[in-house]
Amino acid sequence: MSTAVENFIKAIYKNDKHDGNDTKPGNIAKKLGISNAAATDMAKKLASKDLLNYEKYQELRLTEKGSKMALNIVRKHRLWESLLFKLFDMSLHEIHREAELLEHQTSDFLANKISAYLGNPKFDPHGDPIPNEHGEITTVDNSIQLSQTQAGKSYIISRLMSDDKEFFDFCALHGLKFGNRIMVTNQFQNNKMTQISINYNTILLNEDFTNIIYVNEIN
Amino acid sequence: MSTAVENFIKAIYKNDKHDGNDTKPGNIAKKLGISNAAATDMAKKLASKDLLNYEKYQELRLTEKGSKMALNIVRKHRLWESLLFKLFDMSLHEIHREAELLEHQTSDFLANKISAYLGNPKFDPHGDPIPNEHGEITTVDNSIQLSQTQAGKSYIISRLMSDDKEFFDFCALHGLKFGNRIMVTNQFQNNKMTQISINYNTILLNEDFTNIIYVNEIN
DNA sequence: ATTTTATTTTAAGCTTACTTAAAAATATTT
DNA sequence: AAATATTTTTAAGTAAGCTTAAAATAAAAT
Ligand SMILES: [Mn+2]
Ligand SMILES: [Mn+2]
Ligand SMILES: [Mn+2]
Ligand SMILES: [Mn+2]
Secondary structure: OOOHHHHHHHHHHHHHOOOOOOOOOHHHHHHHOHHHHHHHHHHHHHOOOEEEEOOOOOOOEEOHHHHHHHHHHHHHHHHHHHHHHHHOOOOHHHHHHHHHHHHOOOOHHHHHHHHHHOOOOOOOOOOOOOOOOOOOOOOOOOOHHHOOOOOOOOEEEEEOOOHHHHHHHHHHHHHOOOOOOEEEEEEOOOOOOOEEEOOOOOEEHHHHHOOOOOEOOOO | OHHHHHHHHHHHHHHHHHHOOOOOOOHHHHHOOOOOOHHHHHHHHHHHOEEHHHHHHHHHHEEEEHHHHHHHHHHHHHHHHHHHHHHHHOOOOHHHHHHHHHHOOOOOHHHHHHHHHOOOOOOOOOOOOOOOOOOOOOOOOOOEEEOOOOOOOOEEEEEEEOOOHHHHHHHHHHHOOOEEEEEEEEOOOOEEEEEEEEEEEEEEEHHHHHHEEEEOOOO
């Protein structure tokens, strides 16, 4: 399948899995930076290939075959991120940018080589789970959004769900990374702000950030 | 530039540099597996972009700009081959196959990271020189074809210039690889065959092989 | 419930990268 | 030198993946 098709399928998968908005052509188009008309066209074409179900004006739904393809691409994306992050001195934003291209030019054979070399990791450097070669995610995710945490409790950062450079730069600057410990010192419900303590520093985060930072409570 | 354009430019570069046949659309078409008509079309298009000079019925010649582009792609190709060969247990044929795709989705930034990680190597696993980030090949190649060697002398294999799986499998089986030592025991000029000795084994190679295996004399 | 706004779809058109078939030019053989 | 074969070019056409503009439908606001 072409890069265009793969990115389209992946965008549907991710929108369905994580984003609040409904999986209609317009929202996918927005993510991919193409016109609504192009997205509708593509949806019809992929329906004819049994990768998704399309009914006029309804949400797009991946078929079993479409989901498998999405997970295969996600696997390659996250394996590349893991490899680049391990070998080279690259930021989370940079590895994502390169992986976005490399994912489409990677044989299953090479993906398995990368995976084996890394010791078949279950998570990428963002904390996102890496599907296995059968397209299965075997890990269970119990993490919650930072916005849902309680003041006074401590947490481990488990996931930075973004691909925005500014966000990653901010995180890197303040030590907000996968595996690091933080303490929630205040939840300002009305203002949708969360105050945390990390490395003896106090930072105040708005909901744009607290909704994409995931954590696990320390017991 | 697109993958099609990059492969076209690279094919011209390689044909010019190594292959005996003249650099006309038909020969490039043959290499790329496209029709002569498609090659002529592409040649005209690239001429309009100042990547090559095109005159009806004449040979295609890369401009300075076109050569730079070719060397940039060759660099990425050979860096990928070097990385994959080092990290994973992959054959010369396999690394070439993957590099053929990855080369088109690699930023200069990433290429430099790969190069630095490998210690800025000057040769890839086939013995081909790796251009630097300015598109320059600084090494001098004094190697000769195995077909041009003399009986009774010893040589080091410096280059396996091919991308054919059968050839590589044969080489791997008999220890014919970059850096290994061989002795030429007989040159059968009339029959265009060369007999060599390697690892206490004697093998007889025809010109298909002796023309793409390059060696350096041991003094 | 009606009007207004937003989204989705259709329609027409563009570029890239190919194809096959026929015409033109070049290269080879006799 | 002429005939033949090969190669290159032109011409016409296709599929993928886009675009913009207009029409149809759905969602939101009044
Ligand atoms: Mn990513
Ligand atoms: Mn991508
Ligand atoms: Mn190669
Ligand atoms: Mn290639």
